[in-house]
């Protein structure tokens with residue numbers, strides 16, 4: 001404004017000087033020429049400013065006369081706004097990345113319960129595809145009636161356990177709905193499938209143990225009652241001896257079960273360690289002697305044992321695995337069958353303990369389940385031979401704790417080979 005007034009003043013002064021020297025008309029002409037000049041300059045400056053407004057990210061045009069001060073303020077304010085906007089965007093991106101990184105599924109809904117956003121975990125859980133489903137009601141996506149009933153509550157103090165199947169995966173989700181902001185909703189879903197499975201396994205395990213203990217206990221109690229109720233003279237010494245023998249058999253079964261349970265629990269609760277150097281040959285010898293007693297000379301035993309081969313491990317655990325595979329071979333191989341035990345180092349540097357039998361064999365569909373607790377192909381045969389149904393579960397656990405693999409090859413009627421393959425890192429190098 002001041003600049004414009006000064007310029008106008010200068011033109012007026014020049015016009016006045018000219019009018020005193022060359023006449024009034026010349027003065028007015030100069031003043032008009034000055035005003036036209038000022039208008040033209042101003043028009044040029046305005047057009048420069050108009051051009052700048054099309055790309056306000058660039059600095060404003062230099063020296064646009066009276067506009068300089070205004071443009072400087074506008075440009076400074078613009079820069080500050082841009083800075084704030086980009087800070088805000090960065091902040092927003094951070095929040096979105098954090099929501100995306102959540103281990104739980106998150107879905108936001110508007111007041112109509114229509115999907116506004118979800119993270120990729122929620123897409124995985126529910127099959128929600130944001131590109132397609134945004135704006136659709138959540139009830140069209142999560143179709144479980146119990147979810148609809150839950151969502152229509154006015155408060156959600158407790159989460160809801162939902163079983164959803166999407167594709168061929170079944171999931172158990174713990175879903176919590178919350179209200180936030182201005183009548184918006186947030187659904188957080190946690191995948192608890194694994195936890196549920198563990199819980200079911202735990203319940204099954206307790207039920208199995210109770211069942212396994214109840215049978216011998218019932219038999220034992222029955223015998224005790226009989227012996228107690230009968231007058232002493234009504235039982236011959238032979239009969240009494242027979243009853244005692246049967247009772248001891250049942251007590252033995254319970255003892256074996258409890259021993260195996262304790263072994264399993266110790267394996268589960270004690271931390272894995274590298275162990276100490278163990279020479280397996282004496283352990284196998286001991287297990288072979290036990291197996292021969294169990295066999296009552298009904299089987300042929302062949303042993304190919306490397307007497308020096310050592311691995312790093314835990315002796316007691318290895319003893320239990322070695323013994324389990326051997327006693328199983330005896331129990332599931334009919335009379336006159338052959339049992340071959342080997343302990344050797346393979347060409348690739350692994351140490352392999354294998355027990356091969358010519359027994360009843362196992363159908364291929366049963367093989368993957370053999371190491372499950374209490375899984376038996378033939379329950380009657382297992383019980384009749386004193387099995388607890390835990391031997392292979394223990395062996396598999398021991399294998400895992402030693403970084404080894406339990407491999408099973410079998411054919412019904414032809415026999416089975418169970419092998420424990422220890423990695424080269426466990427094998428102790430022999431000194432030349």
Ligand code: ADP
Pocket residue numbers: 324328329332333357359360361362370371375376377378382383386387388389390391392393416
């Ligand atoms: P069990 O005490 O019943 O023998 P295990 O866990 O040792 O329990 O074995 C599980 C099941 O695997 C057995 O019940 C049996 O059906 C099968 N099995 C194990 N070893 C053999 C084998 N050498 N030959 C045939 N079947 C076997």
